[in-house]
Amino acid sequence: METIPGVFHKFAEQIDRELREIVETRPLPLYRMMSYHMGWIDEHGNPYPGGGGGGVRSTLCLLACEAAGGEPSKALPAAAAIDLAYNFSLIHDDIQGGKPQRGNRPALWWVWGPAQAINAGDGMHALARLSLFRLRDKGFADDVVFKSIQILDDACLKLCEGQYLDITYQERIDVSVSSYLAMIESKTGALMEGAIKLGALLGSEEEALVEALGLFGRKLGMVFQVRGDIADLWNDASPTKTVSNDILNKKKTLPVLYAIEVGVIRDKRELGEIYFKRVLEPQDIAKVVAVLDRLGAREYCQKMLAKLYHEAMELLDASGLSRQATASLRSAAEHIVKV
Numbered sequence: 001m002e003t004i005p006g007v008f009h010k011f012a013e014q015i016d017r018e019l020r021e022i023v024e025t026r027p028l029p030l031y032r033m034m035s036y037h038m039g040w041i042d043e044h045g046n047p048y049p050g051g052g053g054g055g056v057r058s059t060l061c062l063l064a065c066e067a068a069g070g071e072p073s074k075a076l077p078a079a080a081a082i083d084l085a086y087n088f089s090l091i092h093d094d095i096q097g098g099k100p101q102r103g104n105r106p107a108l109w110w111v112w113g114p115a116q117a118i119n120a121g122d123g124m125h126a127l128a129r130l131s132l133f134r135l136r137d138k139g140f141a142d143d144v145v146f147k148s149i150q151i152l153d154d155a156c157l158k159l160c161e162g163q164y165l166d167i168t169y170q171e172r173i174d175v176s177v178s179s180y181l182a183m184i185e186s187k188t189g190a191l192m193e194g195a196i197k198l199g200a201l202l203g204s205e206e207e208a209l210v211e212a213l214g215l216f217g218r219k220l221g222m223v224f225q226v227r228g229d230i231a232d233l234w235n236d237a238s239p240t241k242t243v244s245n246d247i248l249n250k251k252k253t254l255p256v257l258y259a260i261e262v263g264v265i266r267d268k269r270e271l272g273e274i275y276f277k278r279v280l281e282p283q284d285i286a287k288v289v290a291v292l293d294r295l296g297a298r299e300y301c302q303k304m305l306a307k308l309y310h311e312a313m314e315l316l317d318a319s320g321l322s323r324q325a326t327a328s329l330r331s332a333a334e335h336i337v338k339v
Contacts, residue, residue, distance in 0.1 A: 007332045014072075015054030015055075015076065018076040018079065030123055034087075034120055036111070037102070038052070056336070057082045057195040061195040063199065063332060064203065064217075065202050065203035067203065067321055069204050074135075077133075077138065078148055079198075081132050082152070082191065082198065088128065089159055091120060097249045148201060151198050151201065155193060162183050162184065162187025169251070170251055175257055176261065180252065180254055184221070184225040187225070188221040193218035195217060197210050199213075209319060223337055229255060232244050233289055233292065247280065248284075249280075255298065256271070259295045263291070271288065271291055316333075
């Protein structure tokens with residue numbers, strides 16, 4: 001079995017090359033904005049060191065193709081489509097959340113303005129769909145290409161449904177943990193499900209296998225989100241981090257919702273006074289974390305993370321594929337669950 005980092009480096013160069021061929025061959029400055037967001041260039045168009053490579057979802061797409069018995073190189077257009085779809089959602093999410101930074105650089109909208117960024121995100125979504133037509137050049141029949149577009153569109157629509165709920169929940173204090181889990185199943189789980197279903201479809205057209213691996217992907221997406229919720233507030237790898245954009249944007253993440261559910265009147269009042277402020281400030285984050293720590297929210301989330309991960313592995317086992325065939329998918333999942 002590969003080392004865990006090796007799983008995510010395995011196809012990085014191939015995915016990056018495919019993405020660049022789709023985006024960088026188009027001359028309009030619009031595509032320079034996309035290239036900037038992808039980390040290939042700076043805002044002046046100069047090459048940016050360390051940019052590029054494949055993402056988690058695109059890698060999972062190719063790993064699923066391989067596990068299903070296919071040739072991963074033939075599924076590269078699908079992997080690129082998933083990365084483009086994910087990145088269009090990030091561009092829009094940065095605008096919706098008013099986040100000026102993406103990683104260690106200014107977000108696309110912060111450099112070119114919200115209007116151009118929305119347009120760039122829309123264009124990236126269109127490119128994601130168009131990239132799937134490149135599957136015909138890899139020898140796939142039109143019905144398989146049509147099915148792949150259907151999988152991508154369904155994933156993107158579910159992502160938007162989840163995003164709608166996430167935005168709606170920002171101004172509410174009565175959101176339950178179960179409602180939150182249903183929301184992330186769409187917002188984060190859907191695209192990971194779509195990535196793995198695409199790979200499985202291109203590796204084996206056996207419908208039962210495609211659906212079974214898709215269920216694993218959906219659950220793994222929930223694992224990814226809960227892990228992110230924990231790391232956003234308690235990042236042991238970066239103990240100096242003090243700013244949580246999710247909290248500043250009044251997002252109801254799992255630790256917060258758990259605290260609201262189990263807290264006594266004093267705890268709920270304390271959280272309510274913070275969340276009902278018109279604008280939250282960085283010092284409010286420490287107050288929120290203090291309440292969460294008092295109520296054991298971190299420990300609860302870690303238990304939920306372990307539960308979801310166990311369920312994901314059970315779904316992978318239920319796919320009927322051998323442990324040898326799914327070894328790389330298991331390594332990827334082990335990496336994703338680590339906080």
